[in-house]
Amino acid sequence: MLQAIALTKTFGGHTALHALDLSVAKGEIFCLLGPNGAGKTTTISCFLGFQAPTSGEALVNGIPVFRQPQEARRHLAYIPETVTLYPYLSGLENLVFFHSLTGEQLSPKTAIRLLLDAGLQESAVHRPVQGYSKGMRQKVGIAIATAKNAGALLLDEPTSGLDPSASNEFSALLRRFSQEGRAVLMATHDIYRAKEVATRIGIMRDGHLLTVMDAAATDHYTLENSYMEYMETSTW
């Protein structure tokens, strides 16, 4: 569903991504771990078509993103670290508005169900989002992403700043997306969360994907140790 083929991105003289090869199949949750500047956001931006690759390709459902951005984006939903919403509109109004940008309309009944399914408390649905916590905004973002019914979900540090229980609820939603057969690619700094939710985990550093692990075949301790080892050794 998501495929990077020798994806390379250079900014001036700096190479942010070095010939990245990566694929995320339907039903997979692939977590990209890596320190600041590893290239996680650049990878996600190339899949979204926000960045033009210097060479190589990002494909969504076989569609080359940079040459056919509109077609590719139809298959994508995106949840950034901070979901930007209209503060004076309610969660419900934001969802209905953002969904209308896809060219389709949501009935209020469906929109409320999506918000409740995303974990927003019923009492918040009609309240202006300026009074929402970060976790509540993320839930509206999840509802917007779910409403789009896209085959692939891209997330850039979506749980940063969420409390443990909101993070845990978030993981449950990602599992639901995966059970529905969607491909999930998530950039995160949270080793614990990656181990909890991922099917595969990639460790990046300095624009290189250093290793890809099967999450079920590792434990937190081993994952953390191998992450630290990859941060300390140069393998290219």
Ligand SMILES: Nc1ncnc2c1ncn2[C@@H]1O[C@H](COP(=O)(O)OP(=O)(O)OP(=O)(O)O)[C@@H](O)[C@H]1O
């Ligand atoms: N628009 C840009 N112009 C110049 N350099 C950029 C740009 N975007 C990213 N970079 C550089 O590319 C490299 C990779 O950045 P990227 O944001 O992809 O890393 P990241 O793994 O997402 O880091 P973080 O965890 O801090 O979000 C960094 O060295 C960064 O400075």
